Amino acid sequence: MSSRRLRGGAPESTSGGDDDRSQGEAPSGAAGSPQPNEPALPGPPEPRSARKLFGSLTRISVIGGGVIGLAAAWRLAAEPGTQVTVYDAATVAREASWAAAGMLAPHHESESCDDRWALGVASLARWPGFARQLGHDLDFRCAGGLVPALDAEDAAAAQHRMATLGVGSWIDGGELRRRESAVTTAALGALWLPAAQVDARRLGAALADACARNGVAIRSRCQVSVRERRLIVDGAEIANDLTVLAAGAWTPELAELSGIALSGEPVKGQMLRLAVADGLLSTFIHHPDAYLVARSGQGVVVGATMAWTGFDKAEDAAAIDRLASGARRLVPALASAPIAETWTGLRPRLHRGRPLIARIRPDLIIATGHFRNGILLTPITAEAVAALASGRAPPPEVLPFAFASGSTQVLSRPASP
Numbered sequence: 001m002s003s004r005r006l007r008g009g010a011p012e013s014t015s016g017g018d019d020d021r022s023q024g025e026a027p028s029g030a031a032g033s034p035q036p037n038e039p040a041l042p043g044p045p046e047p048r049s050a051r052k053l054f055g056s057l058t059r060i061s062v063i064g065g066g067v068i069g070l071a072a073a074w075r076l077a078a079e080p081g082t083q084v085t086v087y088d089a090a091t092v093a094r095e096a097s098w099a100a101a102g103m104l105a106p107h108h109e110s111e112s113c114d115d116r117w118a119l120g121v122a123s124l125a126r127w128p129g130f131a132r133q134l135g136h137d138l139d140f141r142c143a144g145g146l147v148p149a150l151d152a153e154d155a156a157a158a159q160h161r162m163a164t165l166g167v168g169s170w171i172d173g174g175e176l177r178r179r180e181s182a183v184t185t186a187a188l189g190a191l192w193l194p195a196a197q198v199d200a201r202r203l204g205a206a207l208a209d210a211c212a213r214n215g216v217a218i219r220s221r222c223q224v225s226v227r228e229r230r231l232i233v234d235g236a237e238i239a240n241d242l243t244v245l246a247a248g249a250w251t252p253e254l255a256e257l258s259g260i261a262l263s264g265e266p267v268k269g270q271m272l273r274l275a276v277a278d279g280l281l282s283t284f285i286h287h288p289d290a291y292l293v294a295r296s297g298q299g300v301v302v303g304a305t306m307a308w309t310g311f312d313k314a315e316d317a318a319a320i321d322r323l324a325s326g327a328r329r330l331v332p333a334l335a336s337a338p339i340a341e342t343w344t345g346l347r348p349r350l351h352r353g354r355p356l357i358a359r360i361r362p363d364l365i366i367a368t369g370h371f372r373n374g375i376l377l378t379p380i381t382a383e384a385v386a387a388l389a390s391g392r393a394p395p396p397e398v399l400p401f402a403f404a405s406g407s408t409q410v411l412s413r414p415a416s417p
């Protein structure tokens, strides 16, 4: 048994069944033959719901104001006849979305051309238009990202990645020093992969602003609960037609109140920021020891650890030392750069690290589990949520994540009394 605290709510007891590292495969009910405790997902919208969506005003409540909830709300507000409210237990865009490095890097983060890679690639393609439409200075850069090879093993891994994914180019040591003079002269060369980057904190602020400008009501610091499909905010029932659950690492606990058991857990990441003048790096650097991402006027952010410690956000001094020395090994000029800031964040991870972007019931959409790639996946997730809400097909790359499958465990349980 693990006891966890629902944000803004009472302590919640859940069975240990959501520790997806210790579980085998989820039951993989084929479409049309659901397992006994598996709901038929997502099912056609009920007539009442469809009438609401295409007729009179549809009241949509988005639970969670990270980048996923805010971007979904922004897109939903553009659908005809919607009235959208975001409810957050704390302050919007201050959790994982605030902690993120901001790499938009599907090729750096994938080992094969699987459906998660395809989802990331499709979202990366949407990023330039998404950033333009937001209309804020997000420090969005499209120069790709480098994977330096410090030894023969790194070089072999780079060649393997390039062959497996069928993208990227190898640049030798001389060319690397011409392009990125700050990278260690010990590097044999580097793999360049298409990618982009964004300042995740600017993104959160821009999305909150875009929501406000487009008529989305944002309610911070409120206590959200669900009783038998009814949405309760600060003790009062909310008139609501559709709920979008996008509460990051806290989503499984809220989903459980809604009668949906999601297998998932937070994964803590430790980051730090080194104070250094702009211009040190023109692309981000991605290496097993550390990754480094320059931010305009903010120096270089360095990440990140992965720790399965529940909802504990405590910092780890030893991890900070390891990351800082990894960064200084890759970019020796950082040896004299002081540590300006350290922080941790909780990545929302579901079973096998797969996101869930699904219309679970006519009255419920869940968009969560973006794990290490939530900033990358923001545009495509928001587009998919708006499509699912309006009865349109989501982008095809979302389909493996939009319905119940053996790889994303969604089990139905009776709603809490």
Ligand SMILES: Cc1cc2nc3c(=O)[nH]c(=O)nc-3n(C[C@H](O)[C@H](O)[C@H](O)COP(=O)(O)OP(=O)(O)OC[C@H]3O[C@@H](n4cnc5c(N)ncnc54)[C@H](O)[C@@H]3O)c2cc1C
Pocket (backbone or CB within 6 Å): 006, 007, 008, 009, 063, 064, 065, 066, 067, 068, 069, 087, 088, 089, 090, 091, 092, 093, 094, 095, 096, 097, 098, 099, 100, 101, 102, 103, 104, 222, 223, 224, 246, 247, 248, 249, 250, 254, 268, 269, 270, 271, 303, 304, 344, 345, 346, 347, 348, 367, 368, 369, 370, 371, 372, 373, 374, 375, 376, 377
């Ligand atoms: C250290 C670190 C580095 C990362 N780097 C990258 C990167 O380089 N690129 C990338 O693509 N991704 C990265 N990620 C992953 C990315 O940050 C996440 O996948 C993404 O931010 C998830 O967004 P979210 O909106 O689902 O969750 P969050 O941003 O965590 O938002 C969830 C929101 O829900 C609210 N909430 C919680 N409980 C309740 C409740 N009961 N009622 C109402 N609201 C509630 C919270 O207050 C919060 O505002 C990183 C993550 C970490 C931690």
